[in-house]
Amino acid sequence: IVRSSSSAKQSLLRRSFSSSSSSVPERKVAILGAAGGIGQPLALLMKLNPLVSSLSLFDIANTPGVAADVGHINTRSEVVGYMGDDELAKALEGADLVIIPAGVPRKPGMTRDDLFNINAGIVKNLSSAIAKYCPHALVNMISNPVNSTVPIAAEIFKKAGMYDEKKLFGVTTLDVVRAKTFYAGKANVPVAEVNVPVIGGHAGVTILPLFSQATPQANLSADVLTALTKRTQDGGTEVVEAKAGKGSATLSMAYAGALFADACLKGLNGVPDVVECSYVQSTITELPFFASKVRLGKNGVEEVLDLGPLSDFEKEGLEALKPELKSSIEKGVKFANQ
Numbered sequence: 001i002v003r004s005s006s007s008a009k010q011s012l013l014r015r016s017f018s019s020s021s022s023s024v025p026e027r028k029v030a031i032l033g034a035a036g037g038i039g040q041p042l043a044l045l046m047k048l049n050p051l052v053s054s055l056s057l058f059d060i061a062n063t064p065g066v067a068a069d070v071g072h073i074n075t076r077s078e079v080v081g082y083m084g085d086d087e088l089a090k091a092l093e094g095a096d097l098v099i100i101p102a103g104v105p106r107k108p109g110m111t112r113d114d115l116f117n118i119n120a121g122i123v124k125n126l127s128s129a130i131a132k133y134c135p136h137a138l139v140n141m142i143s144n145p146v147n148s149t150v151p152i153a154a155e156i157f158k159k160a161g162m163y164d165e166k167k168l169f170g171v172t173t174l175d176v177v178r179a180k181t182f183y184a185g186k187a188n189v190p191v192a193e194v195n196v197p198v199i200g201g202h203a204g205v206t207i208l209p210l211f212s213q214a215t216p217q218a219n220l221s222a223d224v225l226t227a228l229t230k231r232t233q234d235g236g237t238e239v240v241e242a243k244a245g246k247g248s249a250t251l252s253m254a255y256a257g258a259l260f261a262d263a264c265l266k267g268l269n270g271v272p273d274v275v276e277c278s279y280v281q282s283t284i285t286e287l288p289f290f291a292s293k294v295r296l297g298k299n300g301v302e303e304v305l306d307l308g309p310l311s312d313f314e315k316e317g318l319e320a321l322k323p324e325l326k327s328s329i330e331k332g333v334k335f336a337n338q
């Protein structure tokens with residue numbers, strides 16, 4: 001265990017922080033896979049978040065350095081690094097939110113499903129530990145293939161008798177971030193004002209941006225909308241190819257992960273009308289897990305929102321994504337139960 005500074009100094013810091021921010025509740029956030037390509041910038045961004053009082057950085061290697069480094073930043077949270085399975089319990093105990101970017105990323109030519117064999121096992125083990133050491137925490141799953149890792153976590157939680165479907169989230173925020181950026185470029189509108197829901201799942205054609213609902217509205221041709229949809233679906237592959245074997249999206253993913261975690265913390269703290277897209281247990285289609293707009297609250301998912309009106313192109317996309325998403329869900333469920 002590596003603390004960011006001496007314990008005496010820590011307790012002084014803690015006292016001064018708690019008196020200066022007494023209206024903001026204490027929140028412990030754990031990042032599992034914190035020394036990785038996503039984990040490190042995500043740790044940085046969560047250290048900058050004033051809603052976090054305790055930041056727990058877990059990985060199987062290299063967390064002492066990351067924790068020492070991030071811990072020197074003069075913001076609210078206390079940072080502690082934990083390394084190796086022996087320290088996983090301490091990393092998780094008391095966590096309000098657990099973010100999981102642990103696992104291997106894609107290389108050129110790989111689909112997210114190609115990661116299944118390695119990452120499914122990692123997610124299974126980490127989920128068992130969450131069930132044991134912080135069963136009430138919200139879980140933000142980043143590890144791919146998200147379409148399968150979320151059902152895996154759900155099954156592991158069910159076996160442990162603590163599954164709460166309101167607390168398990170697949171992080172699809174990067175798809176939304178990409179859809180907003182690409183749309184703003186084509187629609188020639190200020191990117192900061194853009195909103196685009198993205199539904200379905202988080203792999204290839206299962207990613208379905210709803211540009212017909214995008215705001216500010218713009219009159220884009222069918223060809224442009226088709227190209228924007230494809231670019232959003234292939235955004236991850238664009239980065240994998242540009243990195244040429246050195247991994248997948250890490251910086252934009254850390255941004256997206258930090259954005260979603262912040263929304264979860266705001267929800268926990270009772271901030272009203274916090275809505276983000278996420279891949280959650282759902283009844284809005286016949287599929288048991290589906291990404292759509294979700295209202296976040298004190299218990300996690302407060303409401304899974306309707307899809308709203310879809311264009312004919314989007315209706316086709318929705319039907320086309322269902323078989324792949326269904327089989328990815330089934331693959332996850334099967335793995336967790338074997």
Ligand code: NAI
Nearest residue numbers: 033035036037038059060101102103104105142143144174
């Ligand atoms: P990376 O290889 O740079 O980092 C992964 C980290 O996980 C490493 O530090 C490794 O030591 C750690 N790790 C491995 N097994 C672990 C275990 N049992 N417990 C804790 N930590 C463990 O990979 P990167 O680029 O950070 O990607 C991580 C995951 O995020 C991949 O599965 C990737 O596909 C996924 N991803 C998800 C996105 C999304 O939109 N949801 C976007 C981009 C990547």
